[in-house]
Amino acid sequence: MSFSPFRETVMSFALVSGADDSPVILHVPHSSREIPAEVRAGIVLDDPALERELDHITDAHTAEIAAEAAALAGLTPWRFVNRLSRLVVDPERFPDEREEMLAVGMGAVYTRTTHKEVLREGDGRPGPLIERYFRPYAQAMSEAVADRLAATGRAVIIDVHSYPTRALPYELHGSGPRPPVCLGTDPFHTPPELLAAASEAFSQIGERGLDSPFAGTYVPLEFYGRDPRVAALMVEIRRDTYMTEPGGRATAGLGALAQALARLVDAVPKG
Template sequence: MATPPEPELSPPFLITAPEGGTLSPFVFNSPHSGRIYPRSFLAASRLDLMTLRRSEDSFVEELFSGAVGLGAPLMQARFPRAFVDVNREAYELDPAMFDGRLPSFANTRSMRVAGGLGTIARIVADGAEIYRRPIGVAEGLDRIERYYKPYHRALRQLVEQSRRLFGTAVVIDCHSMPSARMTQEARRRPDFVLGDRYGTSCASILTDVAQETLQRLGYTVARNKPYAGGFITETYGSPATGVHALQIEINRALYMDETRYIRAGGFAWLMADITHLCRRLMSISAEALRPGRQAAE
């Protein structure tokens, strides 16, 4: 049996339900915006708090909070992705960072593990090593039991509830990305990147409406490059069974100071635009998203 969560992380995630009841099949999910760093984790890290936060999708759950007033639940992690990343397989683990032998079922050879960004990350977003020394296998597995698995159980319950009520469900996976300035890229990054696993994780109407809405608001939008969608988009998105998943990445330069982790002057404006985006997406009829509809067209 898993031990209770760290005191700072009780509860480990939040689900904000609409007061008037769920009015649409949409579920909004912010898996990387958690910013409560357990004291034991900070003590084990060679990095200071501000450096650890480079992997964090700061304030994304606030930007999408308007969806709740429109009738959709919003789920958010309170733990940071540097601590445990729910947008990975359950056991994408790097054997080099653990003291002890991993279980045979662990996926130790994925590209994400090779890059240092498995379920228990070895590095933060800019490549800095997180830990002073290898961590115990039992500790890593315990994080998966205490945080990862309960998170996905709750997310699956929300999805199944929507599918029962509406005959379909739509997961909007909400993320942010560092600007080109923070990544030393030569070309400016778009304002938004929409990831639908190259058209396989959701009906095209969802991606089309999102792109059209954002472009009408004056934003630059890319599809699937450089982010096509992670584990959540790939795993939950199954249009043939009536479950759709679309990942939305927001350029952090639009709404925050990326070095001080504070909201910038355009935060309220962007939040209003994202609420408008949510409204437009949620205006898509459930009938258009049910299994068989796309094939029929």
């Protein structure tokens, strides 16, 4: 599998190999707090304010949940992990006017914080960040999906996210239910059997909600709405179930969530 030729971007994400016959990719896009110095220079927040924003915006410990789940699963899934903060670029946003989060300054390159304060002046000069970080990430994820399709005939993307117990000001749909586990779906890419398997896998965690407070799934644009062999589901975990908020340590709940995620991985048939 080939990745971006730019040395600067190769280390901004990691593809961790799983079993050759596993169709599952655990995608972890928002777990990191890392911001390269050249990107930090374009952010107007002082250091304490930036740390507070990272506390709120980072899906803390989700990389650990995915790693532990992969170790527990009977058939090891692949993992695609963003090594940089979503304040660099958000790989799950559209880099154009189709993304509704542009309305609150949170398109592919954020210009506003979770509390609607200025993060970058003006439009944040998105072009260089899109070219340097967003496009290589998107290309690598597309290649990872294509690799699973070639190896197994299908690909199953399970997005691993978390969200705060209380809605943050930037949330466009924050007034709805906030269950312990929210399952985000797509009408084309989320088959009923995958959704049912997820609901069963997380039944020991607590109530499972559907598309609230966050909806949808991540599928690379190359396949989105086009290839039914690519299935996708977003798993959103309420943070009080496994960590101290807003950006603190993991608690004992992390292990139970990793076990639940492993059960979901094992419920996905191979081939």
